[in-house]
Amino acid sequence: MRNTLYKIREQRKYGFMDASGEIIIEPQYFEAEEFYNDFSRVQFNSKLVPLDSLGRLLMRHLFSYVGLFEEERARVKLVRNWGFIDTRGSIVVNIEYEDARDYSEGLAAVKEDGLYGYIDKAGSYVIEPQFVTAGEFKSKLAPVGTPEGCGFINRKGEFVIEPQFESCLPFQNDVAAFIENDLWGLVNRRGEVILEAEYDVVDAYTPGEFFDGMALIFQNDKFGFVNPKGEIVVAPQYDFAGDFGEGLALVEINEKFGFIDKTGKIVINAQYTDAGVFSEGLAQVEVNGKWGFIDTDGRSVIPPRFEEVLPFKNDLAWVSQDGKWAYIDRWGDLIWEERQ
Numbered sequence: 001m002r003n004t005l006y007k008i009r010e011q012r013k014y015g016f017m018d019a020s021g022e023i024i025i026e027p028q029y030f031e032a033e034e035f036y037n038d039f040s041r042v043q044f045n046s047k048l049v050p051l052d053s054l055g056r057l058l059m060r061h062l063f064s065y066v067g068l069f070e071e072e073r074a075r076v077k078l079v080r081n082w083g084f085i086d087t088r089g090s091i092v093v094n095i096e097y098e099d100a101r102d103y104s105e106g107l108a109a110v111k112e113d114g115l116y117g118y119i120d121k122a123g124s125y126v127i128e129p130q131f132v133t134a135g136e137f138k139s140k141l142a143p144v145g146t147p148e149g150c151g152f153i154n155r156k157g158e159f160v161i162e163p164q165f166e167s168c169l170p171f172q173n174d175v176a177a178f179i180e181n182d183l184w185g186l187v188n189r190r191g192e193v194i195l196e197a198e199y200d201v202v203d204a205y206t207p208g209e210f211f212d213g214m215a216l217i218f219q220n221d222k223f224g225f226v227n228p229k230g231e232i233v234v235a236p237q238y239d240f241a242g243d244f245g246e247g248l249a250l251v252e253i254n255e256k257f258g259f260i261d262k263t264g265k266i267v268i269n270a271q272y273t274d275a276g277v278f279s280e281g282l283a284q285v286e287v288n289g290k291w292g293f294i295d296t297d298g299r300s301v302i303p304p305r306f307e308e309v310l311p312f313k314n315d316l317a318w319v320s321q322d323g324k325w326a327y328i329d330r331w332g333d334l335i336w337e338e339r340q
Helices: none
Strands: 007-012 013-017 023-029 039-044 047-052 075-077 081-085 091-097 108-112 116-118 124-130 142-146 149-153 159-163 175-180 183-186 193-200 212-217 224-226 233-236 239-246 247-252 254-259 266-272 282-287 290-295 300-306 319-322 322-330 334-337
Touching: 007 322, 013 108, 023 039, 023 212, 047 193, 075 091, 081 108, 091 108, 108 124, 124 142, 175 193, 212 233, 224 239, 233 247, 247 266, 266 282, 282 300, 300 319
Parallel strands: none
Antiparallel strands: 007 013, 013 023, 039 047, 075 081, 081 091, 108 116, 116 124, 142 149, 149 159, 175 183, 183 193, 193 212, 212 224, 224 233, 239 247, 247 254, 254 266, 282 290, 290 300, 319 322, 322 334
């Protein structure tokens, strides 16, 4: 496993450092994304090109689009057709499909002659094209669409849950979200509806997406939470709520932000003008226009002094002060700061 790399900025160009603050890839790109599965994507000749952790660009071919790497494969587009490359930039699945989705559990959905099927990593069909829509395999099942509706198939292409929904999303362990008339609910692996489609689909939220064993629900302009059994654990009552992390979730009460536990009990009083999700035992909070961090007991660990912050990731947090980027450790000590 390679060392974690952190995106940095100097003189309006982007590069990467390691956890000690040592620059590993010199700032030289006008655009760069965070590393994901050992690769970033950086702007080169007006296109996004994969960059590995040693600073090498995958330049064997220049595509009109290169996706993120999943299971050591990235989907690529050339003119109108799609295929896949490996982590060396070599084409491993011919660029011949009308559409392609990311690999998941060893299979990827591809579109040919207007229908979707599934191929393995060598590009051979495991499930022949026959579906109107197709999603990723998760927990050995995949959502697919037919003229009759959306259902779920196994790796043999057999329907385990017959097409019956307007649309549906991939499984998360034993449950999956389905959508009917712009409202969503939950179905289990036996095809039983365990939560009726009664909750609004909200922009920027994936319906039925679970974090820390809880998913946000939205009804009558209020937020609450449901568990994977389909039980409403926290009835919709908050003007705003964030995803659970480390047993706590952000909620808004009377235009102030605090945190609740999984029973709905308020454990950190609503006292902040803004706040974020808990990560690595800390959450960002805003007080009097400045950001700092608290622990899960609500104690201030890093006093508010930054203009902007992001959650901790691998023991460091990105912060901005006086318009300059910086990274701090869990004690608030400076690890790296932008030179302008």
